[in-house]
Amino acid sequence: MALWTLFGMKRGKATTAWPGPEGTDDGQDGVLGMPRYHPGLCREDCSACADACPTAAITMRAPGRNGDGTLDVDYGRCVVCQLCTEACPTGAMAPSGDWAFGVSRREDLVWARSAADLPETVRRPGFTRSLHIRHVDAGSCNGCESELQALNNPFYNLHRLGIFFTPSPRFADLLLVTGPVTNAMLEPLKATYEAMPEPRWVMAVGTCAVSGGVSGGGYASGHGLEGVLPVDVWLPGCPPNPAAIIEALLMFLKRRPQRVVGGRMSHAG
Incomplete structure:
Protein backbone atom coordinates (compact mmCIF):
# COMPACT_ATOMS: atom_id res chain seq x y z
CA MET A 1 0.00 0.00 0.00
CA ALA A 2 1.32 3.42 -0.94
CA LEU A 3 2.38 5.61 1.97
CA TRP A 4 0.03 8.46 0.97
CA THR A 5 -2.91 6.01 0.92
CA LEU A 6 -2.07 4.82 4.42
CA PHE A 7 -1.72 8.42 5.59
CA GLY A 8 -5.13 9.30 4.14
CA MET A 9 -6.82 6.31 5.76
CA LYS A 10 -5.30 7.23 9.09
CA ARG A 11 -6.41 10.85 8.89
CA GLY A 12 -9.92 9.98 7.77
CA LYS A 13 -12.30 12.18 5.81
CA ALA A 14 -10.86 15.66 5.23
CA THR A 15 -13.83 17.30 3.50
CA THR A 16 -15.86 19.76 5.52
CA ALA A 17 -19.60 19.30 5.93
CA TRP A 18 -20.05 23.03 5.29
CA PRO A 19 -22.37 24.43 4.18
CA GLY A 20 -24.38 22.56 6.75
CA PRO A 21 -25.72 23.15 10.24
CA GLU A 22 -24.66 26.33 12.01
CA GLY A 23 -21.22 25.96 13.51
CA THR A 24 -19.91 23.69 10.73
CA ASP A 25 -16.30 24.51 9.89
CA ASP A 26 -16.09 26.78 6.84
CA GLY A 27 -12.32 27.13 7.10
CA GLN A 28 -12.47 30.86 7.82
CA ASP A 29 -12.01 31.03 11.59
CA GLY A 30 -10.00 34.11 12.49
CA VAL A 31 -9.99 35.44 8.91
CA LEU A 32 -10.75 39.15 8.56
CA GLY A 33 -13.55 40.13 6.23
CA TRP A 99 -16.72 37.65 4.22
CA ALA A 100 -19.90 36.36 2.52
CA PHE A 101 -20.50 39.42 0.32
CA GLY A 102 -21.93 37.85 -2.82
CA VAL A 103 -24.90 39.79 -4.19
CA SER A 104 -27.07 39.64 -7.30
CA ARG A 105 -27.38 43.42 -7.59
CA ARG A 106 -24.42 45.82 -7.64
CA GLU A 107 -26.31 48.41 -5.57
CA ASP A 108 -26.44 46.03 -2.61
CA LEU A 109 -22.70 46.51 -2.13
CA VAL A 110 -23.23 50.22 -1.45
CA TRP A 111 -24.11 51.39 2.05
CA ALA A 112 -27.75 52.50 2.19
CA ARG A 113 -29.52 54.63 4.77
CA SER A 114 -31.68 51.71 5.77
CA ALA A 115 -31.77 48.17 4.43
CA ALA A 116 -35.51 48.14 5.10
CA ASP A 117 -35.98 50.88 2.48
CA LEU A 118 -34.57 48.76 -0.33
CA PRO A 119 -36.80 46.75 -2.69
CA GLU A 120 -36.53 42.99 -2.75
CA THR A 121 -33.55 41.79 -4.73
CA VAL A 122 -34.55 40.62 -8.20
CA ARG A 123 -32.41 38.54 -10.58
CA ARG A 124 -32.75 36.14 -13.43
CA PRO A 125 -33.24 32.56 -12.20
CA GLY A 126 -30.17 30.36 -12.16
CA PHE A 127 -29.80 26.63 -12.31
CA THR A 128 -30.97 24.65 -9.30
CA ARG A 129 -28.93 21.51 -9.92
CA SER A 130 -25.46 20.99 -11.41
CA LEU A 131 -23.50 24.00 -12.65
CA HIS A 132 -20.63 24.15 -15.15
CA ILE A 133 -18.29 27.14 -14.99
CA ARG A 134 -15.87 28.64 -17.50
CA HIS A 135 -13.28 30.81 -15.81
CA VAL A 136 -11.60 33.72 -17.61
CA ASP A 137 -8.65 35.58 -16.10
CA ALA A 138 -9.13 39.11 -17.42
CA GLY A 139 -5.91 40.53 -16.02
CA SER A 140 -5.91 39.22 -12.45
CA CYS A 141 -2.83 39.28 -10.20
CA ASN A 142 -3.55 35.55 -9.60
CA GLY A 143 -4.73 36.14 -6.05
CA CYS A 144 -8.28 35.14 -7.00
CA GLU A 145 -6.93 32.19 -8.99
CA SER A 146 -5.19 30.81 -5.90
CA GLU A 147 -8.53 30.85 -4.07
CA LEU A 148 -10.29 29.22 -7.02
CA GLN A 149 -7.71 26.42 -6.99
CA ALA A 150 -8.50 25.79 -3.34
CA LEU A 151 -12.12 25.02 -4.25
CA ASN A 152 -11.06 21.59 -5.49
CA ASN A 153 -8.83 20.68 -2.57
CA PRO A 154 -9.94 17.87 -0.21
CA PHE A 155 -11.33 20.32 2.36
CA TYR A 156 -13.78 22.19 0.11
CA ASN A 157 -14.19 19.53 -2.63
CA LEU A 158 -16.41 21.67 -4.86
CA HIS A 159 -17.59 18.69 -6.93
CA ARG A 160 -19.58 17.33 -3.99
CA LEU A 161 -21.93 20.30 -4.49
CA GLY A 162 -22.52 19.53 -8.15
CA ILE A 163 -20.40 22.45 -9.35
CA PHE A 164 -17.69 21.89 -11.95
CA PHE A 165 -15.19 23.89 -14.01
CA THR A 166 -15.11 23.24 -17.75
CA PRO A 167 -12.35 24.18 -20.23
CA SER A 168 -14.82 25.05 -22.99
CA PRO A 169 -17.31 27.92 -22.97
CA ARG A 170 -19.58 25.81 -25.17
CA PHE A 171 -20.33 23.55 -22.21
CA ALA A 172 -20.54 26.33 -19.59
CA ASP A 173 -23.58 27.74 -17.83
CA LEU A 174 -21.72 30.44 -15.90
CA LEU A 175 -18.82 32.66 -16.95
CA LEU A 176 -16.66 33.41 -13.90
CA VAL A 177 -14.41 36.43 -14.46
CA THR A 178 -11.45 37.66 -12.40
CA GLY A 179 -9.32 40.73 -12.98
CA PRO A 180 -10.07 44.35 -13.93
CA VAL A 181 -10.60 43.49 -17.64
CA THR A 182 -7.43 44.67 -19.29
CA ASN A 183 -7.48 46.08 -22.79
CA ALA A 184 -5.76 42.93 -24.07
CA MET A 185 -8.40 40.64 -22.55
CA LEU A 186 -11.52 42.63 -23.45
CA GLU A 187 -12.17 41.01 -26.83
CA PRO A 188 -11.24 37.45 -25.74
CA LEU A 189 -13.61 37.86 -22.81
CA LYS A 190 -16.47 38.96 -25.04
CA ALA A 191 -15.72 36.11 -27.47
CA THR A 192 -15.89 33.59 -24.63
CA TYR A 193 -19.25 34.96 -23.54
CA GLU A 194 -20.61 34.82 -27.08
CA ALA A 195 -19.48 31.20 -27.40
CA MET A 196 -21.58 30.13 -24.42
CA PRO A 197 -25.02 28.65 -25.13
CA GLU A 198 -28.16 30.32 -23.90
CA PRO A 199 -29.14 30.68 -21.12
CA ARG A 200 -25.83 32.00 -19.82
CA TRP A 201 -24.84 33.88 -16.71
CA VAL A 202 -21.86 35.91 -15.49
CA MET A 203 -20.16 36.14 -12.09
CA ALA A 204 -17.63 38.85 -11.18
CA VAL A 205 -15.17 37.45 -8.63
CA GLY A 206 -12.87 39.79 -6.75
CA THR A 207 -12.91 43.55 -6.38
CA CYS A 208 -10.98 43.95 -9.64
CA ALA A 209 -13.77 42.25 -11.60
CA VAL A 210 -16.44 44.19 -9.69
CA SER A 211 -15.00 47.71 -9.98
CA GLY A 212 -11.41 47.60 -11.23
CA GLY A 213 -9.72 47.41 -7.83
CA VAL A 214 -6.39 49.12 -7.28
CA SER A 215 -5.47 49.12 -10.98
CA GLY A 216 -8.91 50.07 -12.30
CA GLY A 217 -8.92 52.87 -14.84
CA GLY A 218 -5.21 52.64 -15.54
CA TYR A 219 -3.71 52.96 -18.99
CA ALA A 220 -4.11 49.23 -19.65
CA SER A 221 -7.34 48.25 -17.90
CA GLY A 222 -10.93 49.21 -17.31
CA HIS A 223 -13.19 49.19 -14.28
CA GLY A 224 -14.13 45.53 -14.16
CA LEU A 225 -17.22 44.02 -15.75
CA GLU A 226 -19.63 46.89 -15.26
CA GLY A 227 -20.76 48.00 -18.71
CA VAL A 228 -18.88 45.13 -20.37
CA LEU A 229 -21.12 42.11 -19.72
CA PRO A 230 -24.43 41.60 -17.89
CA VAL A 231 -23.43 40.43 -14.41
CA ASP A 232 -25.64 38.15 -12.32
CA VAL A 233 -23.41 37.71 -9.25
CA TRP A 234 -21.04 40.30 -7.79
CA LEU A 235 -18.45 39.10 -5.24
CA PRO A 236 -15.87 41.64 -4.02
CA GLY A 237 -12.77 40.80 -2.03
CA CYS A 238 -9.03 40.89 -2.56
CA PRO A 239 -9.23 38.02 -2.99
CA PRO A 240 -12.54 36.52 -1.81
CA ASN A 241 -11.83 33.34 0.12
CA PRO A 242 -12.98 29.89 -1.09
CA ALA A 243 -15.94 29.84 1.29
CA ALA A 244 -17.11 33.22 -0.04
CA ILE A 245 -16.93 31.93 -3.62
CA ILE A 246 -18.90 28.81 -2.72
CA GLU A 247 -21.45 30.87 -0.81
CA ALA A 248 -21.97 33.14 -3.84
CA LEU A 249 -22.30 30.18 -6.20
CA LEU A 250 -24.88 28.54 -3.93
CA MET A 251 -26.72 31.85 -3.70
CA PHE A 252 -26.90 31.89 -7.50
CA LEU A 253 -28.25 28.34 -7.40
CA LYS A 254 -30.88 29.38 -4.83
CA ARG A 255 -29.38 27.04 -2.26
CA ARG A 256 -28.19 29.83 0.06
CA PRO A 257 -29.79 33.22 0.79
CA GLN A 258 -28.16 36.51 -0.14
CA ARG A 259 -26.69 37.80 3.11
CA VAL A 260 -25.88 41.39 2.11
CA VAL A 261 -28.48 44.07 1.36
CA GLY A 262 -27.67 47.77 1.22
CA GLY A 263 -24.08 47.14 2.29
CA ARG A 264 -25.14 45.39 5.47
CA MET A 265 -24.65 41.76 6.42
CA SER A 266 -27.90 40.23 7.67
CA HIS A 267 -26.42 39.79 11.14
CA ALA A 268 -24.68 43.20 11.20
CA GLY A 269 -26.36 46.22 12.70
Whole structure:
Protein backbone atom coordinates (compact mmCIF):
# COMPACT_ATOMS: atom_id res chain seq x y z
CA MET A 1 0.00 0.00 0.00
CA ALA A 2 1.32 3.42 -0.94
CA LEU A 3 2.38 5.61 1.97
CA TRP A 4 0.03 8.46 0.97
CA THR A 5 -2.91 6.01 0.92
CA LEU A 6 -2.07 4.82 4.42
CA PHE A 7 -1.72 8.42 5.59
CA GLY A 8 -5.13 9.30 4.14
CA MET A 9 -6.82 6.31 5.76
CA LYS A 10 -5.30 7.23 9.09
CA ARG A 11 -6.41 10.85 8.89
CA GLY A 12 -9.92 9.98 7.77
CA LYS A 13 -12.30 12.18 5.81
CA ALA A 14 -10.86 15.66 5.23
CA THR A 15 -13.83 17.30 3.50
CA THR A 16 -15.86 19.76 5.52
CA ALA A 17 -19.60 19.30 5.93
CA TRP A 18 -20.05 23.03 5.29
CA PRO A 19 -22.37 24.43 4.18
CA GLY A 20 -24.38 22.56 6.75
CA PRO A 21 -25.72 23.15 10.24
CA GLU A 22 -24.66 26.33 12.01
CA GLY A 23 -21.22 25.96 13.51
CA THR A 24 -19.91 23.69 10.73
CA ASP A 25 -16.30 24.51 9.89
CA ASP A 26 -16.09 26.78 6.84
CA GLY A 27 -12.32 27.13 7.10
CA GLN A 28 -12.47 30.86 7.82
CA ASP A 29 -12.01 31.03 11.59
CA GLY A 30 -10.00 34.11 12.49
CA VAL A 31 -9.99 35.44 8.91
CA LEU A 32 -10.75 39.15 8.56
CA GLY A 33 -13.55 40.13 6.23
CA MET A 34 -14.94 43.45 5.05
CA PRO A 35 -14.63 46.34 7.52
CA ARG A 36 -17.95 46.91 9.28
CA TYR A 37 -19.34 50.44 9.26
CA HIS A 38 -20.83 51.85 12.47
CA PRO A 39 -22.26 55.22 11.35
CA GLY A 40 -23.26 56.26 14.87
CA LEU A 41 -19.58 56.45 15.81
CA CYS A 42 -18.61 58.78 12.95
CA ARG A 43 -17.29 62.27 13.71
CA GLU A 44 -18.40 64.91 11.24
CA ASP A 45 -14.98 66.56 11.25
CA CYS A 46 -13.07 63.33 10.57
CA SER A 47 -12.01 61.94 7.18
CA ALA A 48 -9.22 59.63 8.36
CA CYS A 49 -10.65 56.42 6.90
CA ALA A 50 -11.53 58.05 3.56
CA ASP A 51 -8.04 59.51 3.30
CA ALA A 52 -6.48 56.09 3.97
CA CYS A 53 -8.62 54.14 1.48
CA PRO A 54 -6.57 53.31 -1.67
CA THR A 55 -9.56 52.62 -3.95
CA ALA A 56 -12.07 55.33 -2.92
CA ALA A 57 -14.34 52.68 -1.40
CA ILE A 58 -14.91 55.21 1.39
CA THR A 59 -15.74 58.81 0.53
CA MET A 60 -17.16 61.73 2.48
CA ARG A 61 -20.86 62.46 2.08
CA ALA A 62 -21.77 65.66 0.29
CA PRO A 63 -22.94 68.39 2.72
CA GLY A 64 -26.66 68.38 3.33
CA ARG A 65 -27.28 64.77 2.27
CA ASN A 66 -29.70 62.78 4.35
CA GLY A 67 -28.76 59.44 5.83
CA ASP A 68 -26.84 57.78 8.62
CA GLY A 69 -23.26 58.75 9.24
CA THR A 70 -20.98 61.00 7.26
CA LEU A 71 -19.53 58.43 4.85
CA ASP A 72 -20.43 56.77 1.58
CA VAL A 73 -19.15 53.19 1.64
CA ASP A 74 -18.95 51.03 -1.49
CA TYR A 75 -17.91 47.48 -0.65
CA GLY A 76 -17.66 46.76 -4.36
CA ARG A 77 -14.48 48.87 -4.35
CA CYS A 78 -13.07 47.50 -1.08
CA VAL A 79 -9.83 45.48 -1.24
CA VAL A 80 -10.08 44.48 2.45
CA CYS A 81 -6.72 46.10 3.23
CA GLN A 82 -7.94 47.15 6.72
CA LEU A 83 -6.22 50.55 6.42
CA CYS A 84 -9.51 52.28 7.27
CA THR A 85 -9.89 50.31 10.50
CA GLU A 86 -6.34 51.23 11.48
CA ALA A 87 -6.85 54.93 10.70
CA CYS A 88 -10.31 55.38 12.25
CA PRO A 89 -9.99 56.99 15.71
CA THR A 90 -13.54 56.17 16.87
CA GLY A 91 -14.19 52.61 15.68
CA ALA A 92 -16.71 53.69 13.06
CA MET A 93 -14.83 51.45 10.63
CA ALA A 94 -14.07 48.27 12.55
CA PRO A 95 -12.58 44.88 11.68
CA SER A 96 -15.04 42.03 11.20
CA GLY A 97 -15.34 38.49 9.94
CA ASP A 98 -17.97 39.46 7.32
CA TRP A 99 -16.72 37.65 4.22
CA ALA A 100 -19.90 36.36 2.52
CA PHE A 101 -20.50 39.42 0.32
CA GLY A 102 -21.93 37.85 -2.82
CA VAL A 103 -24.90 39.79 -4.19
CA SER A 104 -27.07 39.64 -7.30
CA ARG A 105 -27.38 43.42 -7.59
CA ARG A 106 -24.42 45.82 -7.64
CA GLU A 107 -26.31 48.41 -5.57
CA ASP A 108 -26.44 46.03 -2.61
CA LEU A 109 -22.70 46.51 -2.13
CA VAL A 110 -23.23 50.22 -1.45
CA TRP A 111 -24.11 51.39 2.05
CA ALA A 112 -27.75 52.50 2.19
CA ARG A 113 -29.52 54.63 4.77
CA SER A 114 -31.68 51.71 5.77
CA ALA A 115 -31.77 48.17 4.43
CA ALA A 116 -35.51 48.14 5.10
CA ASP A 117 -35.98 50.88 2.48
CA LEU A 118 -34.57 48.76 -0.33
CA PRO A 119 -36.80 46.75 -2.69
CA GLU A 120 -36.53 42.99 -2.75
CA THR A 121 -33.55 41.79 -4.73
CA VAL A 122 -34.55 40.62 -8.20
CA ARG A 123 -32.41 38.54 -10.58
CA ARG A 124 -32.75 36.14 -13.43
CA PRO A 125 -33.24 32.56 -12.20
CA GLY A 126 -30.17 30.36 -12.16
CA PHE A 127 -29.80 26.63 -12.31
CA THR A 128 -30.97 24.65 -9.30
CA ARG A 129 -28.93 21.51 -9.92
CA SER A 130 -25.46 20.99 -11.41
CA LEU A 131 -23.50 24.00 -12.65
CA HIS A 132 -20.63 24.15 -15.15
CA ILE A 133 -18.29 27.14 -14.99
CA ARG A 134 -15.87 28.64 -17.50
CA HIS A 135 -13.28 30.81 -15.81
CA VAL A 136 -11.60 33.72 -17.61
CA ASP A 137 -8.65 35.58 -16.10
CA ALA A 138 -9.13 39.11 -17.42
CA GLY A 139 -5.91 40.53 -16.02
CA SER A 140 -5.91 39.22 -12.45
CA CYS A 141 -2.83 39.28 -10.20
CA ASN A 142 -3.55 35.55 -9.60
CA GLY A 143 -4.73 36.14 -6.05
CA CYS A 144 -8.28 35.14 -7.00
CA GLU A 145 -6.93 32.19 -8.99
CA SER A 146 -5.19 30.81 -5.90
CA GLU A 147 -8.53 30.85 -4.07
CA LEU A 148 -10.29 29.22 -7.02
CA GLN A 149 -7.71 26.42 -6.99
CA ALA A 150 -8.50 25.79 -3.34
CA LEU A 151 -12.12 25.02 -4.25
CA ASN A 152 -11.06 21.59 -5.49
CA ASN A 153 -8.83 20.68 -2.57
CA PRO A 154 -9.94 17.87 -0.21
CA PHE A 155 -11.33 20.32 2.36
CA TYR A 156 -13.78 22.19 0.11
CA ASN A 157 -14.19 19.53 -2.63
CA LEU A 158 -16.41 21.67 -4.86
CA HIS A 159 -17.59 18.69 -6.93
CA ARG A 160 -19.58 17.33 -3.99
CA LEU A 161 -21.93 20.30 -4.49
CA GLY A 162 -22.52 19.53 -8.15
CA ILE A 163 -20.40 22.45 -9.35
CA PHE A 164 -17.69 21.89 -11.95
CA PHE A 165 -15.19 23.89 -14.01
CA THR A 166 -15.11 23.24 -17.75
CA PRO A 167 -12.35 24.18 -20.23
CA SER A 168 -14.82 25.05 -22.99
CA PRO A 169 -17.31 27.92 -22.97
CA ARG A 170 -19.58 25.81 -25.17
CA PHE A 171 -20.33 23.55 -22.21
CA ALA A 172 -20.54 26.33 -19.59
CA ASP A 173 -23.58 27.74 -17.83
CA LEU A 174 -21.72 30.44 -15.90
CA LEU A 175 -18.82 32.66 -16.95
CA LEU A 176 -16.66 33.41 -13.90
CA VAL A 177 -14.41 36.43 -14.46
CA THR A 178 -11.45 37.66 -12.40
CA GLY A 179 -9.32 40.73 -12.98
CA PRO A 180 -10.07 44.35 -13.93
CA VAL A 181 -10.60 43.49 -17.64
CA THR A 182 -7.43 44.67 -19.29
CA ASN A 183 -7.48 46.08 -22.79
CA ALA A 184 -5.76 42.93 -24.07
CA MET A 185 -8.40 40.64 -22.55
CA LEU A 186 -11.52 42.63 -23.45
CA GLU A 187 -12.17 41.01 -26.83
CA PRO A 188 -11.24 37.45 -25.74
CA LEU A 189 -13.61 37.86 -22.81
CA LYS A 190 -16.47 38.96 -25.04
CA ALA A 191 -15.72 36.11 -27.47
CA THR A 192 -15.89 33.59 -24.63
CA TYR A 193 -19.25 34.96 -23.54
CA GLU A 194 -20.61 34.82 -27.08
CA ALA A 195 -19.48 31.20 -27.40
CA MET A 196 -21.58 30.13 -24.42
CA PRO A 197 -25.02 28.65 -25.13
CA GLU A 198 -28.16 30.32 -23.90
CA PRO A 199 -29.14 30.68 -21.12
CA ARG A 200 -25.83 32.00 -19.82
CA TRP A 201 -24.84 33.88 -16.71
CA VAL A 202 -21.86 35.91 -15.49
CA MET A 203 -20.16 36.14 -12.09
CA ALA A 204 -17.63 38.85 -11.18
CA VAL A 205 -15.17 37.45 -8.63
CA GLY A 206 -12.87 39.79 -6.75
CA THR A 207 -12.91 43.55 -6.38
CA CYS A 208 -10.98 43.95 -9.64
CA ALA A 209 -13.77 42.25 -11.60
CA VAL A 210 -16.44 44.19 -9.69
CA SER A 211 -15.00 47.71 -9.98
CA GLY A 212 -11.41 47.60 -11.23
CA GLY A 213 -9.72 47.41 -7.83
CA VAL A 214 -6.39 49.12 -7.28
CA SER A 215 -5.47 49.12 -10.98
CA GLY A 216 -8.91 50.07 -12.30
CA GLY A 217 -8.92 52.87 -14.84
CA GLY A 218 -5.21 52.64 -15.54
CA TYR A 219 -3.71 52.96 -18.99
CA ALA A 220 -4.11 49.23 -19.65
CA SER A 221 -7.34 48.25 -17.90
CA GLY A 222 -10.93 49.21 -17.31
CA HIS A 223 -13.19 49.19 -14.28
CA GLY A 224 -14.13 45.53 -14.16
CA LEU A 225 -17.22 44.02 -15.75
CA GLU A 226 -19.63 46.89 -15.26
CA GLY A 227 -20.76 48.00 -18.71
CA VAL A 228 -18.88 45.13 -20.37
CA LEU A 229 -21.12 42.11 -19.72
CA PRO A 230 -24.43 41.60 -17.89
CA VAL A 231 -23.43 40.43 -14.41
CA ASP A 232 -25.64 38.15 -12.32
CA VAL A 233 -23.41 37.71 -9.25
CA TRP A 234 -21.04 40.30 -7.79
CA LEU A 235 -18.45 39.10 -5.24
CA PRO A 236 -15.87 41.64 -4.02
CA GLY A 237 -12.77 40.80 -2.03
CA CYS A 238 -9.03 40.89 -2.56
CA PRO A 239 -9.23 38.02 -2.99
CA PRO A 240 -12.54 36.52 -1.81
CA ASN A 241 -11.83 33.34 0.12
CA PRO A 242 -12.98 29.89 -1.09
CA ALA A 243 -15.94 29.84 1.29
CA ALA A 244 -17.11 33.22 -0.04
CA ILE A 245 -16.93 31.93 -3.62
CA ILE A 246 -18.90 28.81 -2.72
CA GLU A 247 -21.45 30.87 -0.81
CA ALA A 248 -21.97 33.14 -3.84
CA LEU A 249 -22.30 30.18 -6.20
CA LEU A 250 -24.88 28.54 -3.93
CA MET A 251 -26.72 31.85 -3.70
CA PHE A 252 -26.90 31.89 -7.50
CA LEU A 253 -28.25 28.34 -7.40
CA LYS A 254 -30.88 29.38 -4.83
CA ARG A 255 -29.38 27.04 -2.26
CA ARG A 256 -28.19 29.83 0.06
CA PRO A 257 -29.79 33.22 0.79
CA GLN A 258 -28.16 36.51 -0.14
CA ARG A 259 -26.69 37.80 3.11
CA VAL A 260 -25.88 41.39 2.11
CA VAL A 261 -28.48 44.07 1.36
CA GLY A 262 -27.67 47.77 1.22
CA GLY A 263 -24.08 47.14 2.29
CA ARG A 264 -25.14 45.39 5.47
CA MET A 265 -24.65 41.76 6.42
CA SER A 266 -27.90 40.23 7.67
CA HIS A 267 -26.42 39.79 11.14
CA ALA A 268 -24.68 43.20 11.20
CA GLY A 269 -26.36 46.22 12.70
